Structure formats: structure tokens, C-alpha cells
Amino acid sequence: MTDDINNPATPAPSTPDPFNVSALRLNNIITDEVGTQKILAHVRVGKPDKQSFFQLNPDPDYRIMMAILELKDENETYAVLPDIAVQFPGEIRQVLIRLGVTTQAVPFLWPVPLPQNDGRENPWYRTARLAAEYAEKDWVRMVANRGAGCYDIKIAAPGLPEPQWPSEDLSQLLRVAFSGGKLIDRIDHPVINRLLGR
Amino acid sequence: MPKSAKNYFGQNGFRHAWSIDFEFVVLPGHKPAPFCMVAKCAVTGAVIKLWDDELNHCPFECDDSELFIAYYACAESACFDALGWPPPRRMLDLYAEFRLVTNGVGSTFGRGLIAALLHYGLPTIGSEEKKAMQDLAIRGGPWSDEERVNLLEYCESDVDAVLRLLEPLLDAIGNNEGDLGRALLRGRYVAALGIVENNGIPIDTELHERLIQHWPVILKNLIREVDADFGIYNDGHFVQARFADYLCHHNIPWPRLPSGQLKLDDETFRQQAKVYSSIAPLHQLRHALGQLRLNNITVGPDGRNRTMLSPFGSKTGRNQPSTSRFVYGPSVWVRNLIKPGPGRAVGYVDWSSQEIAIAAALSNDALLWAAYETGDPYLAFAKQAGIVPINATKESHPEARQQCKAIVLGVNYGMMPNSMASQSGIHVDRARELLRLHKATYRVFWAWAEGNVDRALMGLPLSTVFGWRIQMPHGHGLELNPRSLLNWPMQSHGAEMMRLAVSMAVEADLMICAPVHDALLIEASLDDIDQHTAHLSEIMAEASELVLGKEKRCRTDAKIIRHPDRFEDEQRGAVMFSTIMKLLHEAETTK
Numbered sequence: 001m002t003d004d005i006n007n008p009a010t011p012a013p014s015t016p017d018p019f020n021v022s023a024l025r026l027n028n029i030i031t032d033e034v035g036t037q038k039i040l041a042h043v044r045v046g047k048p049d050k051q052s053f054f055q056l057n058p059d060p061d062y063r064i065m066m067a068i069l070e071l072k073d074e075n076e077t078y079a080v081l082p083d084i085a086v087q088f089p090g091e092i093r094q095v096l097i098r099l100g101v102t103t104q105a106v107p108f109l110w111p112v113p114l115p116q117n118d119g120r121e122n123p124w125y126r127t128a129r130l131a132a133e134y135a136e137k138d139w140v141r142m143v144a145n146r147g148a149g150c151y152d153i154k155i156a157a158p159g160l161p162e163p164q165w166p167s168e169d170l171s172q173l174l175r176v177a178f179s180g181g182k183l184i185d186r187i188d189h190p191v192i193n194r195l196l197g198r
Numbered sequence: 199m200p201k202s203a204k205n206y207f208g209q210n211g212f213r214h215a216w217s218i219d220f221e222f223v224v225l226p227g228h229k230p231a232p233f234c235m236v237a238k239c240a241v242t243g244a245v246i247k248l249w250d251d252e253l254n255h256c257p258f259e260c261d262d263s264e265l266f267i268a269y270y271a272c273a274e275s276a277c278f279d280a281l282g283w284p285p286p287r288r289m290l291d292l293y294a295e296f297r298l299v300t301n302g303v304g305s306t307f308g309r310g311l312i313a314a315l316l317h318y319g320l321p322t323i324g325s326e327e328k329k330a331m332q333d334l335a336i337r338g339g340p341w342s343d344e345e346r347v348n349l350l351e352y353c354e355s356d357v358d359a360v361l362r363l364l365e366p367l368l369d370a371i372g373n374n375e376g377d378l379g380r381a382l383l384r385g386r387y388v389a390a391l392g393i394v395e396n397n398g399i400p401i402d403t404e405l406h407e408r409l410i411q412h413w414p415v416i417l418k419n420l421i422r423e424v425d426a427d428f429g430i431y432n433d434g435h436f437v438q439a440r441f442a443d444y445l446c447h448h449n450i451p452w453p454r455l456p457s458g459q460l461k462l463d464d465e466t467f468r469q470q471a472k473v474y475s476s477i478a479p480l481h482q483l484r485h486a487l488g489q490l491r492l493n494n495i496t497v498g499p500d501g502r503n504r505t506m507l508s509p510f511g512s513k514t515g516r517n518q519p520s521t522s523r524f525v526y527g528p529s530v531w532v533r534n535l536i537k538p539g540p541g542r543a544v545g546y547v548d549w550s551s552q553e554i555a556i557a558a559a560l561s562n563d564a565l566l567w568a569a570y571e572t573g574d575p576y577l578a579f580a581k582q583a584g585i586v587p588i589n590a591t592k593e594s595h596p597e598a599r600q601q602c603k604a605i606v607l608g609v610n611y612g613m614m615p616n617s618m619a620s621q622s623g624i625h626v627d628r629a630r631e632l633l634r635l636h637k638a639t640y641r642v643f644w645a646w647a648e649g650n651v652d653r654a655l656m657g658l659p660l661s662t663v664f665g666w667r668i669q670m671p672h673g674h675g676l677e678l679n680p681r682s683l684l685n686w687p688m689q690s691h692g693a694e695m696m697r698l699a700v701s702m703a704v705e706a707d708l709m710i711c712a713p714v715h716d717a718l719l720i721e722a723s724l725d726d727i728d729q730h731t732a733h734l735s736e737i738m739a740e741a742s743e744l745v746l747g748k749e750k751r752c753r754t755d756a757k758i759i760r761h762p763d764r765f766e767d768e769q770r771g772a773v774m775f776s777t778i779m780k781l782l783h784e785a786e787t788t789k
Contacts, residue, residue: 014211014262015210015211015212015262015263015265015288016210016211016376016378016379016382017262017379017382018288018379018382018383018385018386019386020379021383021664021698021744022744023376023379024376024379024380024383024664024665025663025664025744026376026380026661026662026663026664026665027663029661029662029663036649036652036656051631102638103634103635103638104634104637104638105638105641156584157584157587157588159581159582159584159588160582160583160584160638160639161565161638161639161641164641
């Protein structure tokens with residue numbers, strides 16, 4: 001039974017068309033920025049991990065000469081202000097801090113050893129500097145060769161992606177790397193007290 | 199009639215927007231047999247009521263200006279098909295729209311029509327009254343005059359309920375460019391799926407009946423047969439200590455409960471059986487003993503398995519058919535019951551590495567897409583990450599390829615190195631290293647994938663390119679599983695691909711029997727099957743390009759089974775099916 005069918009109104013030119021699929025595609029879902037910001041909370045200071053390929057940033061703005069103090073047993077590295085560093089010549093090392101990044105985009109600061117003043121050449125330091133030189137252009141892995149007393153340098157085959165550098169400048173990276181008491185900026189710093197047996 | 203709905207549809211060019219509902223009888227495995235229909239137009243106010251023979255003629259024009267609106271419209275589509283009416287060109291399924299609105303945040307009352315009305319605080323008939331009328335409809339005719347009046351009134355009450363739901367759901371759909379079109383795209387799928395449900399899957403009913411008849415004896419002997427290789431059962435009971443001994447003896451690591459006991463649930467067995475194929479018969483035996491009821495598979499008098507395919511049932515928008523009534527639901531070996539009749543054949547066409555293609559295309563990761571395009575994304579990853587030389591092949595580096603496969607597949611599921619290691623039999627350190635390399639190689643993909651998880655955890659919606667969404671409630675971040683969120687875009691876009699392919703294939707007059715996750719089952723005559731399967735493959739490729747974007751096509755693989763052969767999954771179900779057939783023979787020949 002049928003009742004009360006009104007005369008239909010004049011139809012509009014066309015109704016939404018589910019068959020014109022490409023016109024319904026939402027393209028902006030792909031490029032939508034989510035709006036989160038990743039905070040750099042930790043930067044490791046040390047030589048490159050022997051299992052990671054890394055590159056060093058060739059930009060001169062990402063290198064700085066610094067005095068550091070290494071506590072080998074604790075695997076900790078401290079930055080030392082120059083006026084304090086001169087008071088402990090046997091404990092402090094002058095290094096060139098370089099920004100490195102692994103293939104997984106993890107940044108680190110590598111204290112690259114400098115040539116020794118007395119003209120003698122330590123093979124460990126020399127090969128480390130050589131690795132640093134290669135790492136400005138290629139993905140490099142540095143593995144200790146105890147038998148030969150130096151580092152072996154391995155360069156990755158082509159095809160790995162370009163390095164992804166952090167957006168922070170060097171001073172910001174240093175601030176994160178040496179936060180939490182890792183900057184020796186006074187003579188009564190706990191690490192200095194420990195060295196002096198106080 | 200909500201005035202705003204009248205304006206909405208009028209502005210969108212519809213001559214009629216029919217809220218429509220059928221009452222029908224449907225026995226297990228049968229097509230629906232409609233006996234009454236009520237339709238009310240939200241634009242003109244017109245009303246149509248049809249009873250029994252009056253349904254022989256379709257009262258609608260079914261052109262682009264006629265919109266059909268229903269709640270769970272798949273049933274209405276199946277009724278159109280069963281009555282021989284032309285399929286609707288424009289369909290709006292308020293069930294799909296309600297699922298979309300509540301996907302993630304959930305609904306307090308459930309998913310049915312009454313639940314949707316309650317969700318919006320709209321008046322509804324009582325659930326008891328609804329159940330009584332449903333029972334009266336299911337009982338079948340003949341109905342008394344009073345029952346007939348009651349059934350028509352009940353049918354009309356559902357039509358009115360759908361009209362009441364329009365106002366909040368049209369608000370949710372929106373009226374910006376493409377909003378209604380995307381809702382109609384979902385309706386287009388539902389219109390096609392009703393036909394697919396009616397098509398059903400051809401079943402070897404003779405074998406099905408023999409198995410049901412002898413199932414108790416088969417089960418008893420199945421323990422003896424399968425356990426001969428394991429020695430785990432004692433007097434029909436699974437002995438955990440013996441199983442632990444077996445695992446130790448065969449050096450198979452096994453997940454444990456916090457208590458230290460072995461995890462023995464079906465999902466654990468399923469996952470472990472994928473890695474350690476020797477476990478598979480034991481898994482299938484446990485499933486057969488615990489859950490499998492062969493007579494639950496609903497087969498109609500024409501020998502076809504039919505059941506509700508439940509579109510939009512899952513959070514990803516995939517179908518969620520019954521695992522017991524659908525022949526693809528229970529153990530893999532049960533699929534061997536699928537058999538085309540004389541003169542007929544079926545084709546099984548699936549997308550290859552669909553999730554990798556989706557991940558690569560939607561994240562715009564050129565390296566990952568390049569890996570997909572090689573046809574072997576696992577070996578390509580191994581090459582791109584420097585794990586194998588650039589000239590390596592599947593044959594020269596099978597182990598490295600297998601390890602990379604575990605990582606590439608595991609990543610899509612957000613698996614951790616421990617799971618990847620246990621599922622692929624590699625050391626956890628190796629899995630960790632490979633995952634690290636994956637993150638280093640496919641950085642664009644990872645930034646996109648982690649951005650999606652961040653977005654969801656912030657309570658923002660994730661969406662597919664055709665508007666299927668999920669939105670988690672604020673403050674529920676700790677209860678979410680970031681791993682399933684990581685996989686949501688891949689699954690939901692896979693579902694979009696499948697919906698498009700089903701729609702296009704049905705509209706091309708191909709006989710689709712069922713969508714099966716990332717595959718479609720098609721049937722045709724022996725003469726037509728090659729051509730129809732090729733046509734379906736092309737449609738699936740086209741559907742993938744519509745989802746993934748221009749010139750990004752997902753490959754397909756096709757397998758054809760001609761009568762008298764039967765469907766089989768050689769890798770996963772063949773051994774068990776062979777054992778079952780042997781035991782059936784024993785049961786039939788032993789008194």
C-alpha cells in the first residue's frame with residue numbers, strides 16, 4: 001500500500017557522488033603536523049660506540065677545544081673551566097669536542113684526542129683522528145684492534161641514509177651534555193674534592 | 199521529520215531520502231526472505247508501506263537522486279538483492295556513522311539502534327518490545343491480521359527511529375565538501391556487501407555432513423593421532439608438565455604467565471605455531487577439542503555458507519564476521535570445506551605485502567616504497583641497511599632475508615625486539631640490532647608512525663584518507679596500547695582498500711563470495727574464471743591506487759581452484775586436513 005507521495009521537488013543538479021572516489025580523498029591526513037616537539041634531554045659524551053656507524057658534523061661551528069676530566073671507572077666525562085684545568089695538568093686532557101650522530105639519529109659529543117705536544121704519536125689517538133676525518137664524509141665504525149694497538153676504521157657501503165643532525169647549536173648541546181653537575185666550574189667541585197682527597 | 203534533515207538532503211540535491219526498513223525471515227545459511235517494508239522520505243514526507251506480494255515490484259527509482267537511509271543497511275541491501283530490486287545508488291548507513299562517531303571513545307549502551315538512540319537521549323521503544331517483535335518476525339508466517347498490523351507498526355517504528363537519529367548523525371557527518379560523499383562511500387560498500395552476503399561461499403556439503411556425523415569419534419582418535427608425535431595427553435587430558443618436557447627437548451622457547459606457568463591460551467599457540475611449525479598440529483588439536491563446532495558453520499539449502507559479515511565491526515573499520523559461523527573463522531583446515539560445484543571455480547586474490555605498501559605510501563618514505571616495489575621488501579631492507587651485499591639474492595642470503603622479514607613484518611605490529619626474536623627464532627640482540635637498522639633506514643616512516651601514536655595519545659583523531667576515524671578519550675593514554683595504534687593506519691587503510699575493491703567488483707557484476715582480510719574470494723563458471731579473476735586483480739590494484747595515491751599500486755596474487763578441487767591452505771592447514779580425512783575414513787569403515 002502506498003500513500004501520500006508528494007510531487008518531488010525539482011532536484012538539484014547532482015547529489016554527492018560516492019563513485020567519484022578520488023574526489024573524496026582527504027590528502028591532508030598524510031602531511032598533518034602532529035604538533036609535538038621532541039626535547040633533547042640527553043647527549044652522551046664519549047668516543048663512538050664500537051657497534052654503531054657514525055658521522056661527524058663537518059661544520060666548524062660544531063667543534064670546540066675543551067679541557068675534560070675523565071673518570072674511567074665511572075665512565076663519566078666532566079668539562080673543566082680553563083682556570084681550574086691549569087691547576088691539574090696531570091688529570092686534565094685537552095680535546096677537540098666534535099658533534100657526531102649515529103645512523104639512528106642519536107647525537108653524541110666525541111672528545112677527539114689532540115696530537116701530543118712532545119711529538120710522539122700514540123697510535124690509538126692517531127687512528128681515532130683519522131676516523132674523525134673519514135667520518136666527516138662517510139658512515140664510519142671504529143673498532144679497537146688490541147693486537148695492533150690502534151683502531152680499525154670501517155666505512156659503510158653506499159646506500160645508508162643521510163645523517164640527521166639535531167637542530168640545537170653547539171652551546172645548547174654542551175649545556176645538555178654537561179648538565180647535572182658535569183661542569184667543573186669551581187675549585188670545591190665534588191670531583192675536585194675527591195681528586196684532592198678532601 | 200527533522201526540518202534540518204529535509205534541508206540537508208534537499209540542498210544536496212536529493213529528490214527523496216528514504217528512511218527504510220524491512221522485516222524478514224532469515225534461517226541460518228539462507229538469504230533473507232523479506233515480508234514487509236516501510237519507507238518514509240525525509241525530504242517530501244512520502245510514506246510507502248508494502249506487505250508480502252506488494253514487494254514483488256520495486257517502488258523506487260534507485261537513481262542518483264534517491265537516497266536510502268537505514269541502520270545496519272547491509273540487511274536492507276541484502277533484501278533489495280533477494281527481492282531482485284536494483285541496488286541502491288546512494289545509501290547512508292547510520293550504523294556505520296554511529297560506529298565512526300564512537301570509534302575509540304565507545305558508547306555506553308552498545309552499537310545497536312536502541313543504543314544509538316539512547317546515546318543521543320532520543321526516545322526509543324523498549325528492548326523487550328523490540329525483542330518480542332523480532333521473535334515474531336523470525337518465527338515466520340503465516341501471521342494473523344493483528345500480527346501483521348503489529349509487524350508493520352514495528353517496522354515503521356524503526357523507520358521513525360532512524361529519522362530521529364538523522365539530526366545528530368548528520369551533524370557528525372558535516373556538510374563540508376566531500377563529507378556526505380565519504381559517508382555515501384561507506385554506504386556504497388554496505389550496498390555491495392549485502393549482495394556478497396547473499397552470494398555466500400560454496401561448501402562441500404556432503405563432506406561437511408559426514409564430518410559432523412562422525413565428529414565425536416574423529417575427535418577421540420585425533421588426540422591419539424596427533425599426540426603420537428608429542429606424548430602430551432594422558433587419558434584425553436593435556437598434561438602441562440609433559441608439554442614443558444617436549445619444549446625443553448625440542449629447544450622451543452615459550453611465553454609464560456607472571457606466575458611462571460606456560461601460557462596455554464589459543465592466541466599464544468597460534469603465534470607460536472607460526473614460528474615453530476611443528477607445534478601447529480597440537481594447536482589445531484587443542485582448537486578442535488576446545489572450540490570447534492562444525493555444525494555452527496551456517497550452510498543454506500543451496501550448499502552455501504552465509505553469515506553476517508558485520509562491516510565496520512572493528513576499530514580499524516574491518517569486517518568482524520562470526521568466528522564460528524563463517525567458514526574462514528575457525529581453524530585453517532576447515533577452509534578445505536570450500537569447494538566450487540560442478541562447472542564452477544573460485545579464485546582467491548590477495549594483496550601482496552599490503553601493510554608494507556600502505557606504510558610506505560602514506561608515510562611518503564621513498565626508501566620503503568622502493569623496497570616494496572622490488573617485490574621482496576625483506577631482501578631490499580637487508581640491502582638498504584647494508585646487512586647483505588647489493589647483489590645478494592633470496593638464494594644467496596636466505597637466513598639474513600628471513601631475519602629481516604621478521605623485523606619488517608613485526609614493525610608494522612609495533613612488536614618489541616623480544617617478540618620479534620621469539621617469533622622468528624633469532625637472538626634478541628640480533629633483533630634489537632635489526633630494529634635499530636630499520637629505524638635508521640626508514641626514518642621518514644618512523645617519524646610518521648610515531649607522530650600518529652603521539653596524535654592519538656594526545657586525544658586527537660587518526661583518520662584514513664576516506665574519513666574512517668578513531669579518537670581516544672582524553673585521560674585514557676595510560677590504558678592505550680601504542681603498538682596497536684602504530685598499526686591502526688595500516689589496518690584501517692587496508693580496510694578502505696578492501697571496501698573499495700568489494701564495491702567496484704560487485705558493481706562490475708563479478709560474483710564476490712567473501713572478503714577475507716586482505717583477500718577476496720570470487721566465483722565464476724569454469725569458462726569465465728580466468729577472465730573474472732584477472733578483472734578482479736585489476737580492480738584490486740585500482741582500489742589500492744585510490745587509497746595509496748597516484749601511481750602507487752599494491753600487487754596482487756591470485757590462485758584459482760576448479761571443480762572438483764577444493765580450497766586449501768597448503769602451508770597451514772593441509773597436514774591437519776589430511777589427518778582429519780584419514781580419521782573420517784576410519785570412523786566410517788569401523789563399526
